[in-house]
Amino acid sequence: MSNNDTRITTSQTIGPFSHEGWQWAVDACAAARLETSAPTLVVHGILYDGDGNPIDDAQIEAWLPEAAAAEGQQDIPGFRRTPTGKAGEFSLRLSVPEGRAAGAPVAYVTVFARGLTKHQFTAVFLEDDAALDQSAILAQVPAARRGTLVARKEDDGTYRWDIWMQTDKETVFFDYR
Amino acid sequence: MKFDEVAPGVWPDLIHPAYKSTVKRGPLQPALRIEAPVPVSRNIAPAPRILLPHDADLTRRGEQAPLGEKIVVTGRVVDEDGKPVRNSLIEVWQANSAGRYWHQRDNHDAPLDPNFFGFGKMMTDDDGRYRFVSIKPGPYPWKNHDKAWRPAHIHFSLFGNVYAQRLVTQMYFPNDPLFAYDPIFNSIPDEAARRSLVSRFSLEHTVGEEMLGYEFDIVLRGRGATPFGL
Secondary structure: OOOOOOOOOOOOOOOOOOHHHHHHHHHHOOHHHOOOOOOEEEEEEEEEOOOOOEOOOOEEEEEOHHHHHHHOOOOOOOEEEEEOOOOOEEEEEEEOOOOOOOOOOOEEEEEEOOOOOOOEEEEEEEOOOOOHHHOOOHHHOOHHHHHHHEEEEOOOOOEEOOEEOOOOOOOOOEEEO | OEOOOOOOOOOOOOOOOOOHHHOOOOOOOOOEEEOOOOOOOOOOOOOHHHOOOOOOEHHHOOOOOOOOOEEEEEEEEEOOOOOEOOOOEEEEEEOOOOOOOOOOOOOOOOOOOOOOOOEEEEEOOOOOEEEEEEEOOOOEEOOOOOOOEEOOEEEEEEOOOOHHHOEEEEEEOOOOOOHHHOOOHHHOOOHHHHHOOEOEEEEEEEEOOOEEEEEOOEEOOOEOOOOOOO
């Protein structure tokens, strides 16, 4: 390929063996040592395949652009990475600064997995966000599928958000233009 | 930046039955193209301290030199305008020379090398160039079908200059006889797109009698980068 060739480089699956190489960033954003000046909350859930089986060898990344300033002490401010666990579970402690843009997601989320030939972009919103109906992103999502992007508040104050790769619950994945 | 629609056949098929685990894991709905100013204009900014000594020399992570064919891999990361993607994080990971990953779930009956763990990271420079030293990985069986062997490859994870440029891919080596038989490589319908993942041997980057050079240039999506910070 010459330097004049601007055809994009295509994607390949992350495969099953990313964990050792990706661990440094998992450690860098671990909830137990998170330094943030903003209030935090937990979004957690399970990543499911088309048979409803948990995907236990995936990687989930979350990007919180509006929280980067509050996390200036972190190695990667406003970033999270976690492998899914044996039950497909993931948990993300997110900084949610006061006065963030109305209708913005609490995190932009990227999903990587063995068997997923290209990573998938999605985003997560909170059901009790008063500005949800002002979200420019959700407004572009067919109403019937918006719920797949909204985390539900649990009795313990955490938010539950499952990611479905397929089925009638399939999470909306984005291509940003 | 602007992100044009990707031409048909360039991305791998999300459902590619010959690669069995895609069947229940690939999304069935097409990705929804949306306007979202933040993902196409901003990105993570890792602190420089994340780079550790020898992160870009995978042969120097053990107490002794690892076994295998020492190589240097380099290339430029550019966007669709051909502009360099500067100061951008790249992660790499791979099997050792025997085709075995340093990973608890890899049960391939090939030896681990106590001096080779097979992962590293680096930043691109002001010209978008990256460079790392490693060992040529071996092919390995992966049980997808009878005699399923992966062509030798190095995994790449790129963060680009804006979030929407994120890419994970695999770099292959020239003339690998396994290309024709690999459902992961062939999940990409477009022949030129498949070829974009094959590095080329480079005498220019070969270092004396120490190691052979391979060149792998990468084009990330996106046009119209602003000069700001990029």
